[in-house]
Amino acid sequence: DVKVTQSSRYLVKRTGEKVFLECVQDMDHENMFWYRQDPGLGLRLIYFSYDVKMKEKGDIPEGYSVSREKKERFSLILESASTNQTSMYLCASSRRLSGVQETQYFGPGTRLLVL
């Protein structure tokens, strides 16, 4: 069964803190993704990775970085948290693309509040 887990369901941080969000998948998927979801804006892609140590910017990478040292783990880092980064963060994974887009499977999400 497909499983994507995220390190925290809820987080409260202060402005300026460094924040780490972790995502682990057990499906041996090559691709992993980080999104944020805000009311009225839908899901927006922050970063994705198609292989270990590889990363690509998504639509809204500013203020974020990522790390993928192992195939199963993809971390999202907020270098200096700001209030406008308060959001729901969703991790997803999929198999490597092969002409058609493979299904993305989502983790449960982390609701981050930055005070």
Place this chain on the structure above:
Amino acid sequence: QKEVEQNSGPLSVPEGAIASLNCTYSDRGSQSFFWYRQYSGKSPELIMFIYSNGDKEDGRFTAQLNKASQYVSLLIRDSQPSDSATYLCAVNGLGLNTGFQKLVFGTGTRLLVSP
């Protein structure tokens, strides 16, 4: 013009009726189309995907794709109150810089099924 457009709703239907959810997309080169269901406070879960023009049925759900009109829809037969959720349409598209395919999500249609 948004890449993937959905009516935000809410779409209200009585229990037992057919719910029809619609999605239009702008990229004519898109090849893969997905419907996700998202309950309030939860992460998106895949309902079905469709790659070819025509209809694809899975239980009470039917996805319909018309590439010429750049239109994809989801029909839910015998709607149940438990179907009340937000339904996200997702379409594959090219990444910003790399040509890497990514999913572009609509902002979702909220469906309310009344008993």
